[in-house]
Amino acid sequence: MPRKKHYSSTDLSASIQGLLEKKAVGTQEEIRDALLKKGIPVNQVRVSRILHKLGAIKMNEDGKIVYRLPSDAEKYFVPKEILKKLISRITHNESLVVIQTVSGSGQVVARLLDLTKNLDILGTVAGDDTIFVAPKTTKNIETLFKKIYNLLLN
Amino acid sequence: MPRKKHYSSTDLSASIQGLLEKKAVGTQEEIRDALLKKGIPVNQVRVSRILHKLGAIKMNEDGKIVYRLPSDAEKYFVPKEILKKLISRITHNESLVVIQTVSGSGQVVARLLDLTKNLDILGTVAGDDTIFVAPKTTKNIETLFKKIYNLLLN
DNA sequence: CATTATATTGTATAAATATACAAACCGATT
DNA sequence: AATCGGTTTGTATATTTATACAATATAATG
Known part of the structure; x- marks a missing residue:
């Protein structure tokens, strides 16, 4: 057999x-x-x-x-309050959303972001305290910025 | 019936x-x-x-x-790297272990500590950025301090 | 209060998951 | 090549979990 x-x-x-x-x-x-x-x-x-x-x-x-x-x-178990504490500022230009974190938290926050469903992003690049978020399309950068802001700080 | x-x-x-x-x-x-x-x-x-x-x-x-x-x-899913970033300093006196966190993180970190098994503590009291950890017995405060230190920063 | 609507509970059992066992596979050794 | 030990795989089925249904309990309404 x-x-x-x-x-x-x-x-x-x-x-x-x-x-x-x-x-x-x-x-x-x-x-x-x-x-x-x-x-x-x-x-x-x-x-x-x-x-x-x-x-x-x-x-x-x-x-x-x-x-x-x-x-x-x-993603499901990291308390929101913890995440909030790690993030200093979220901004954007015409083609990127940029997230500033406390020193050393870039990679960790980026990973959690990558795991988030229903977020129209291509991916993230993270350094020590800065994350670049590449949107699927730059046409709705404002929308994506708001989504990420609400996700991480609201 | x-x-x-x-x-x-x-x-x-x-x-x-x-x-x-x-x-x-x-x-x-x-x-x-x-x-x-x-x-x-x-x-x-x-x-x-x-x-x-x-x-x-x-x-x-x-x-x-x-x-x-x-x-x-x-407790199982909060990445260690995240926790580390929230904690500023861990100290102790003869009867308490004291944990300093970044502003606003006291409650969250205390909760995770409370969830940790095999830690000889009676409980925690947490403020905005400070946690008081009451040991089961003050006789081994040094041991508890080391345990918490290793848990949270190593 | 009586009536109706909704939630809970238990029995029986369907559905979902894991295990026992034997056979096959694989890599290391001679 | 053969042998050995450990791992993987499939079949059958044991174990674990959830659901269907009816009855009961509870909450809401007039």
Whole structure:
């Protein structure tokens, strides 16, 4: 009975991580279905095992149970009050939103920002105390600025 | 068929919260057993429903699955680097450990400290930027100081 | 007060997840 | 090449969790 190993553990793990980062999935069958749709043959047991290895968390978001990666979960558990204390100023020009933080907090705040869904950003570059936020489009820089401001300081 | 309601929903919820704060429990049956031991009659369904209402999360601590309250989970997800940035100085006298934080962060840091297990403290009192930590015994104030220092700044 | 609407509870069971076990795979060693 | 030890995988199923449904309790309304 040779076992058909179509997909390596490493690849599968990466696929599941990618999925969890993109979608709010609540069951292992849902994860399985999503992977099957992408042509990745997997069974429930494998999903279960990999989730365990990833240290996946099952949490409640507004009454809905979802799986999250630990790194993703930070976003949900870092108290807002803490974040506020790390940020000095948020400004923008025509093409960037710029966030000033207290010394040494640039990377950490940037990471939390990167994890935030529904924010139209391409990405962030962070130094010691400064974060450059690149918007998806510079056309709505004002909107993005307000969104980030509300997110981080309100 | 009158239903025997021995324990109100509010009381049960409080009991489960207390339990989750004290013990690393991994299954609803475990929660049920612990409550039965305390003379609290409860069934699995009730446990499930209350956990859901509490927004309990299931997380992986060193390979073991445990239920945690959201407020408790903060401790696990607040990045150390963030904490470090909030704390200015940690000192002590013969009877207290005193933590200075950046302005406005006293309460938040105190809360995280209160959530930390295996710390021999009676409690904390926090102001805007200062936290007084009361040890269980003043005999080992130096030890506690070192423990807190390592916890928060190392 | 009576009536209606909503929430809670328990039983039974469906759904979701993890485990046991055997077989296959893999890398290291001889 | 064969052997060994450790890991991974799949099948079957045990365990864990949540839901459906009906009954009861509680809250709201007139």
